Amino acid sequence: HMRGFSLCDGKKTCYVNIDVPDREDLLNELNYCLQHRGSFQKLIMHNAPFDLKVLHKEGCTEVTSQIFCTQTAAHLINENIPNDLKYLAQHILKVSDTLTYAQAERYGYNSPEFIEYATNDAIWTWQLHEYFNRVLYQQKLDKLFYEVEMPFQFVLMDLAINGVQIDDVEIDRLDKIVSKDILDMEFKLRDLAGIKYQTQGNLFIEEMEVLSGTNMRSSQQLVDIIQNRLGLVIEEKTDTGNPSVGKATLLRLKGQHDFIDLLRKYKTATKLSQGFLKPFPGFYDADGRVRGSVNNCIARTGRLSMSKPNNQQLPKLNKEYPIDFRATIIAPEGRSLIVSDYGGQELRVLTQITKDKGLIDAFQNDKDIHLETTNKSFDLGIPDECLYSRHPDHEKIKKENKADRDKTKNCVVFPIIYGTTAYGVSQNLAVSEEVAQGYIDDFLDLYPGVREGIERCSAYLKTHKYVYTLSGRRRRLYDLTPKAYRQAFNFLIQGYSADMIRLAATNVRNAGLAHPEWDMKIVLIVHDEIVVEVNDEYIEEAKAAVKEGMETAVQMCVPLVTEIGVGKKYSEAK
DNA sequence: GGCTGCGAGACTCG
DNA sequence: TCACGAGTCTCGCAGCC
Incomplete structure (x- = not known):
């Protein structure tokens, strides 16, 4: 229940109490302003998805103004410090005395103390915008902020409103x-x-x-x-x-x-x-x-x-104790879940970052990277042409070497993007450190662009104490321990992947808005996966739109592919 | 004797 | 010292009333 709202335009500040007889009129007025572009040049909020959700509940479902979330800005500018309004007011605006909501509430909703609390909220948010907006441009974060993060705030609002249906x-x-x-x-x-x-x-x-x-x-x-x-x-x-x-x-x-x-x-x-x-x-x-809370910052x-x-x-089905928890996440009557995830997202992003020729060839021509690495490390003697999925013998060879291939995939290839050491690999595979180092070298010799990429990242971190992704997102690491170098390289992959899913989800949302009859709702985002709920009559259209939205989220040197499933239950659709 | 807070340890996911 | 990023649960202990 919304009790009131406060506004600040840099010159004047007000608190509007809407717990009054003409509540409806006041909300209609607010709704009109939100719907008509130009009433607010820019709508500045701290934790925009929360405010948007509250407005949505009160019938203000359409916001056409440009929006600016000061919490998101704070997180992009410094991901290492807290980003709640009170902390930022104290540390950036140097405000000394701050009341908590509970304290203000005790004075009563019409008290000067409560009104001061409410208006401070708006004043601080305004002042933070003045400062952050400048810094976003200085640190070249403006494109990421305005083109990726702000459109995505509406997806976050949807997630908060929708939640998932439980059986x-x-x-x-x-x-x-x-x-x-x-x-x-x-x-x-x-x-x-x-x-x-x-x-x-x-x-x-x-x-x-x-x-x-x-x-x-x-x-x-x-x-x-x-x-x-x-x-x-x-x-x-x-x-x-x-x-x-x-x-x-x-x-x-x-x-x-x-x-x-x-x-x-x-x-x-x-x-x-x-x-x-x-x-x-x-x-x-x-x-x-x-409705779990979704944290963007x-x-x-x-x-x-x-x-x-x-x-x-949420637990996946475990073969040794097969209780299907994911079957309790369902679609309501007459609707279905569409679950779509990126296939090999992290390795594709690694390819985009390093532009390694071998990896590019592998993704463009469906070559089996894990089998290729296994082939080299374990001297399997598989002819190069058999490593491509189009080769008639590929499936057979892949099956014959499944154990070694799985070991390579889980103990060598993936750990490399986490920055693991020879020691770590040796522990996982129960081999000597020398042998483990051999496996790592085999991979990096096969795809030398990766080694160069890691070295480039490390050199940049050493000089600048931060690194940035293809989307411009930064990670600041001041203490240059060996761990920091691993975190930096992993961030290039993980951070860009996170922005890909933001763009993808925004595309999916827009496709849904263009077709209200589908009644398509985004209900979950799990890192490289988007789950939507849709009316049964429009499953095929929605599937195509989700696939399109995800695969066109960014342009890369290798194709982006999605694996997509439909079902009445989460576990059926995966 | 019971309540609360906190670190350790374990487990869930990508 | 040794593999990235999260959140949540229970145990067992310390400190408090």
């Missing part, structure tokens, strides 16, 4: 299955470890409890059980040097004791239960949708993040 009955069904499985495993794990326990049933027999001093969710207690009761050796260490009972340890100990194997399943089940099935109902809105690389809940980390 609450299915959540409930899965929750019951998983809860029962967990309880069964609680007993079996104790039996396997030789731990005595008692059971206690309350009124409902299925809600039996295990009474014993041990907690299978405690890492400390698991270390004790595995070492002292099972007599197994834990070699892996946590960051602080303690024995680790994480994935790597359990994978290595797999098959050595039934307890270990069941524990792996137990961990998957408890994560599913405690991380998703139990907390999700707490996020349902009255219409059965979940948190990740230093320019990526989006989500919280409460984080819909970017």
Whole structure:
């Protein structure tokens, strides 16, 4: 419920209380100004998606003015400092005394204190714009800001309004299955470890409890059980040097004791239960949708993040414990989900950055980069022509060498874009550091442009203490540790990818606006993936529009391809 | 004895 | 010291009333 709004034009400031009998008239007046370009030359807001969402709720659905989000500007200009209005007012505008909303509210909505709080909001936002707008041009961030970020604010507004539809009955069904499985495993794990326990049933027999001093969710207690009761050796260490009972340890100990194997399943089940099935109902809105908050100004690389809940980390189907959580994200009756993601986005961006001839050839002619790297590192002797997907033997050879190819892909090629070292690769592949360095060199010899690209990035960082992406986004790294050089190169890829998805989502939104009959809604963005909801009669048209919007988001030296699926459930459409 | 805050550790995703 | 970017949950301890 909007109580009022404040405005500032640099000369005058006002607070408009709309909790009055002629509320409707005031909102109509505001709506008229927002709809007619020229009433506001520029609409300046701090956290524009929030304000746009509130206006939208009040019926102000069309904003034709140019917009300026001071929070986004602050993030582009310095991604390393907080960007809430209060912090910026204190540190950039040097304002000393600031009230919080809760403090102002206590004085009452008609008090001078509350009105001062409200008008300060507008004054500070105005003043920040004056300063940031200049800096955006000085740092050559204006194009990114006005052409990528500001149009994208409306997508962020849509995401905040839309949310995703949840199948609450299915959540409930899965929750019951998983809860029962967990309880069964609680007993079996104790039996396997030789731990005595008692059971206690309350009124409902299925809600039996295990009474014993041990907690299978405690890492400390698991270390004790595995070492002292099972007599197994834990070699892996946590960051602080303690024995680790994480994935790597359990994978290595797999098959050595039934307890270990069941524990792996137990961990998957408890994560599913405690991380998703139990907390999700707490996020349902009255219409059965979940609206997590989408953060445009948190990740230093320019990526989006989500919280409460984080819909970017919904579990995928796990073969060893197949509970399909993503099947609980659905489309309403008469509608479907379209899920579209970029194929090999990061490697394509790497190609665009480095202009490496081998990578360009690979993407232009469908050559299998992972197989080519595997071929070189493992001396497979595959003829060059068989590395192209058009060759009749390619599929067969790819299958025959699947294990090595997967290893290369996950342990050599991807880690290189994270900047991994020979040590890291050697740990992953359980080989010596020399052998690992050999693999890295093989890749960089195959695609020498990548080595040059990394060196160019490092040299630039060393001189300037920042680097910038193809879209002009900057990352400032003042402490030039080895980690900073890895972050810098990874940022070139991750940061540009993030701006690609912004442009793509804006294209998709515009396509939807041009065809209101489709009723196409963007409901989720997951880094390289866009999920939309659309009326069933227009699936084909919408699919074509999503594909077009994503594939034409930017021009690159290699084609941009999308993988696209349709379904009634999120998991069906992927 | 119970509440709150915080770091460690583990796990989810791209 | 060793692989980039996020968010969230539980445990176990410290400090407080």
